[in-house]
Amino acid sequence: MLTAILVSLAVVFVAELGDKSQLITMTYSLRHRWWVVLSGVGIAAMLVHGLSVAIGHFLGMTLPERPIAFAAAVAFLLFAVWTWREGEDDADVRVAEPRFVVPAIVSSFVLAELGDKTMLATVALASDHHWAGVWVGATIGMVLADGVAIAAGRLMHKRLPAGFLHGLASVLFLEFGLWLLFDSALGLRWVAVAVTATVGVIAVVVGILRARAARARFRESVEPTPSDPSPSQHS
Template sequence: MFAAMLISLGVVFLAELGDKSQLITLTYALRHRWWVVLGGVSIAAFAIHGISVTVGHFLGLTLPARPISAIAGVAFIGFAAWTWRERITSTPGETQIREPRFVLLAVVSSVLLAELGDKTMLATVALASDRNWLGVWLGATAGMVLADAVAIAAGTVLHRRLPEHLLHTAAGLLFLSCGLWILFDEALDWRPVAIASIVAVVAMALGTALWRASLRRSGLAAGEGPTAQQQIPPTAV
């Protein structure tokens, strides 16, 4: 059991580094309390690897990865739209207080959708097929929580240093990118389209940021012009 736990912990931890669920965890940590996000990740990890162990050890089945990925991709695009809706409808300077239980539910559902049919889940299924199921379950859960804890730490630091509107925008872009990648690459197996869509999202985000920056500079210049003229003393006649 102990050997199965260590192997599963190492495999899942390495598989989660840079994975979309880690990116999703970072997205939530940008805007919500770290302990709520960590709790949601822990519940989701325990559940998803419990399903994996059941499938691999007790049932010996395979999951329909593409239909699950299609549902997950559409869901994450919906998460992006919801995040931007919050950004538009919120009052500038207003701090929105969200119930921890609602955030917890959102984190759990997002991570579950991201992990269903993912390589981490498939690795757990394979490990559970010929190893101690309890050790694989506990080790895989611990590995996923540890990997996502790294993302939570990074998100918490950024949350303290970045303005709220920028966090909303970044969260929406991350959700949209994850949704497009899952939909085109994992569900439809159109990797070139997935890459092109991510590049397009990044290009649009950078273009919008540069455009807004130029507008702000123009506004500042227009506002400073009359002031500067008023400070010029009249020419003596």
């Protein structure tokens, strides 16, 4: 069992590095407290890898990838709209209530991870190693890897303005949703590349224009206004 824990932990930790799960975790950490995000990630990891172990060790089944990908795409598009509306209402508000945020994190992670390479690796490990050890090791490996992403998100949160982080989070959710929709659900890889690249370019251009407008407003607010001429000057 100890061997299964260590092997699964190492495999899942390495597989998660640079994976979309880390990006999703970082996106959530831009908006919510780190312990709320980590709690949601931990619950999602237990559910996903518990299902992986059940599939690999007890059932030997495969999951329908496209319906799951379509559901995940819809979920991320809804998260993008939700995050954007929060930012429009008040850029300083951080929705950190666990009863609202944790279910959103858990649902998005479970949908995003179903059929992902990390889950497939866990299924393969569970077919050859102790199922409980694989479950524990894979869960710990995912939490550790996503903890790195949370640390990166917290660092960004300290150095970047809240309005920018709102916009970045909503754009990232939009990109996740569009990629899952066109690539995983519809099987149109080149369309997914074109759409997500276009959205990314538009987001960068809009961000630059808004930053310039904000700087112009700031300069106008700090520059002294010319005073009216004094009566002595009239004479």
